[in-house]
Amino acid sequence: MRIHSENSFLPTLEARHASFTQVEKNIADFFMKNTEKMDFSTKNIARLLFVSEASLSRFAKKCGFRGYREFIYQYEKSLQDSERMGETVKAEEVLLNYRELIEKTYSLLDERQVSKIVKLLYRMPRVLVCGNGSSGLAAREMESRFMRIGVDIDSVFEPDKMRMRSVFLTKDTLVIGFSISGETQPVLYLLEQAHQRGAKTVLLTSKDDRRFDSYCDEVLLLSSLKYLSSGNLISPQFPLLLMMDIIYNEYVSANRYEKEALHDDTLRALSSKEERRTQVW
Structure with a gap:
């Protein structure tokens, strides 16, 4: 759908369309339908529309302009305004999709289940979080964030390494799997191997499949x-990051003072490392 800015004169062309001659209607139709920047010189447009340059001049004056040059100046400005409006609409569409995801997350959220997962994070000596592709990026983010508040956590995001790590899992480990597709x-x-070795297992996925219950202690739906109108425009790890924030918030809230102190200590440690590196250089 074409969007006109408030100062656009294109609605004027539409309003006056009935009073134009056939040649003028052809010219008006071209400018109303065109959405691309191009060479709008009289010579080029006359050639494209099979009209004379004098016809373009008369058309511009009939539209209320002093001449074709003034007409084109306003027309190009209108195109720029339309592009900016289009960008705003596209941005709004993305934001609406994010809002829809947040609302879906809220409707799916089981706070008791989140509490169970937080208790596992406190209870288990070691945590391993895994994911592939965009889910792997979310797994690395979880490792980074929870490590800073004292959790003994590691992430793995390469398929071969996941298989190798499965051999060394014990009952002292909590394994958290990220797979939005569930496939x-x-x-x-x-997760299956971890369950067989007595480890606790949690899966974060958007697929509601009862088969997961056979080897997952908790299945947290994302x-x-x-089904979003522009789902391909949304970062695929967003649902995971959103749920991770919810878990993180509850984990920290259980002992906020201690966790915030640990977080500050890790930031200071990183800061002192950067200072030493600067001094060396």
Whole structure:
């Protein structure tokens, strides 16, 4: 749908269309339908529309301009305004999709289940979080954030390494798998092997499949991008990051003073490392 800015004169062309001659109507139709920047010189447009340059001049004056040059100046400005309006609409569409995901997350959220997962994070000596592709990026983010508040956590995001790590899992480990599709075989394999070795297992996925219950202690459902009007515009790890924030917030809230102190200590440690590096250089 074409969007006109408030100062656009295109609605004027539409309003006056009935009073134009056939030649003028052809010219008006061209400018109303065109959405691309090009060479708008009288010579080029006359050639494209099979009209004379004098016809373009008369048309511009009939539209209320002093001449074709003034007409084109306002027309190009209108095109720029339309592009900016189009960008705003596209941005709004993305933001609406994010809001929809947040609302879906809220409707799916089981706070008791989140509390169970937080208790596992406190209870288990070691945590391993895994994911592939964009889910792997979310796994690395979880490792980074929870490590800073004292959790003994590691992440793995390469399929071969997931299979290798499954051999060394014990009952002292909590394995958290990220798979939005619920079909990432290396992640599901690691969770199955972890369950067989007595480890606690949690899966974050948008797929509600009872088969996961056979080897997952908790299956935390995520909002899906699949049915959004522009789901391909949304970062695929967003539902995971959103749920991670919810878990993180509850984990920290259980002992906020201690966790915030640990977080500050890790930031100071990183800062002192950068200072030493600067001094060396």
